[in-house]
Amino acid sequence: MMQKVVAPPEDVLCAGGTLSIPELSRPARAWRIAEMALxxxxxxxxVDQAVHREGIPVFIALLPVLAVIVMFLSVDRTFSLRRELTRGFSLRQFFYILxxxxxxxxxxxxxxxxxxxxLFLEFPRNRPETYTRIMLxxxxxxxxxQELVYRTFFFHRYGVLFGNWWWAAILLNGVLFGLGHIVIGTPLAVYGTMATGALFAWRYALTRSFWAVFIEHTLWGALVFTVGLGRYFFTGVGVLSWR
Incomplete structure (x- = not known):
């Protein structure tokens, strides 16, 4: 039996690049929940175990996860990367971001x-060349x-699980974003990215725009490196060390 496909209503969470949403059966919903957990x-x-116990560089350890996500999106006929990357956002939302x-x-x-x-401004003051390279x-x-994985892919593939429960999706996305930073090994990195992750998820739910959250994420990341908190967000094997 062919799976029924319906156009996504405005009150269902989905990615800006979603063309249509499959109506999920109970087994399909259970599978996506398990998939999301994995x-x-x-x-x-x-990844944390691979980096800190096996000494594998973090970017290498992440490759299998990224490969799975790329595979899902590449074979998903309901997803359009072009649409995702060409969807804009209003000047009002840009003002709110700022x-x-x-x-x-x-x-x-x-x-x-x-x-x-x-700590304040220690990076730009003491290592200006490295600071400039990182900013670029x-x-x-x-x-x-990170935004393709945690906002685009998450909302496209798993947004349908939440329906109108958009706050649940936003809060869960923030928690998962924080868990994704456990490899850094500092509580501030985990809890800080949980908070900003919820902010980015909320912005994405409002705008369905990749570029809106890309800009907002870039601003907050630049702030971390500029004001002196970079050492708490980049530590560990295969990552820039500040210690």
């Missing part, structure tokens, strides 16, 4: 400057991949 819970712990960053980023920067002055490469080498 990719977003089991895989980060496996406003959220100005307020939240200002609070973070003020806290570090006041309570950890020895971070969006392409890190943000691009």
């Amino acid at each position: 990719l977003y819970v089991a895989a980060p712990f496996a 406003l959220t960053f100005a307020v939240g980023g200002g609070i973070v920067a003020t806290y570090v400057a006041q309570y950890h002055p020895e 490469l971070y969006p392409l080498m890190s943000v691009l991949v």
